[in-house]
Amino acid sequence: MAxxxxxxxxxxDVAHEAAFRIDVPEPHRGKWVLSYLPTALRLTREQAIAGVVLAEMILIGLLRPDGEFDNEIASLHAGVLGLTITDAMCLLALRTSGQESDSLRPNRSRPDSGESGGAARFCHHTTSRNEVSR
Incomplete structure (x- = not known):
């Protein structure tokens, strides 16, 4: 894992998730956006790294035959984002599900945004997202 x-x-190099720093002239310049979270959320660099590491941990855990997964470390990374592991898994699964559905329908264009927004709608009830931007 790198x-x-x-x-x-x-x-x-494992998960197809990324974090991008915002460099356009706006109040959130220098903050980060994580690919599987709603784009309205702004993160610190520490939170962005924790989010990418968490996505990797979840994917690697799912790919292992024995399903070995370090819940304690994953919980710490999820906590940095103000999420639970279940929230992160839900967001990643819904994002992946949306990508697979779109790839099966070649004539359908992908939405500009909303994959993560839709996932947030389903997972929102378990997490306070206001803490993520702090």
Missing amino acids: IIASDWLITS
Whole structure:
């Protein structure tokens, strides 16, 4: 597992998730957006790294034959984002589900946004998202 971090982009060599730094002139300049969270959420660099690491941990845990998964470490990373592991898994699963559905329908264009927004609607009841932007 390797996380590749630059000044403006954080990626994983395992999970297809990334974090991007906002560099347009706006009040949130310098904050980060995580690919599987609603785009309205602004994160610190620490939160962005925790989010990419968490996505990797979940994916690697799902791919292991024995399903080995370090719940304690994953909970810590999820907590940095103000999420539970279940919230993160839900958001990742709904995002992946949306990508697979779209790839099966070649004539259908993908929505500009909303994959994560839709997932947030389903997972919102378990988490206070206001804490994420702090």
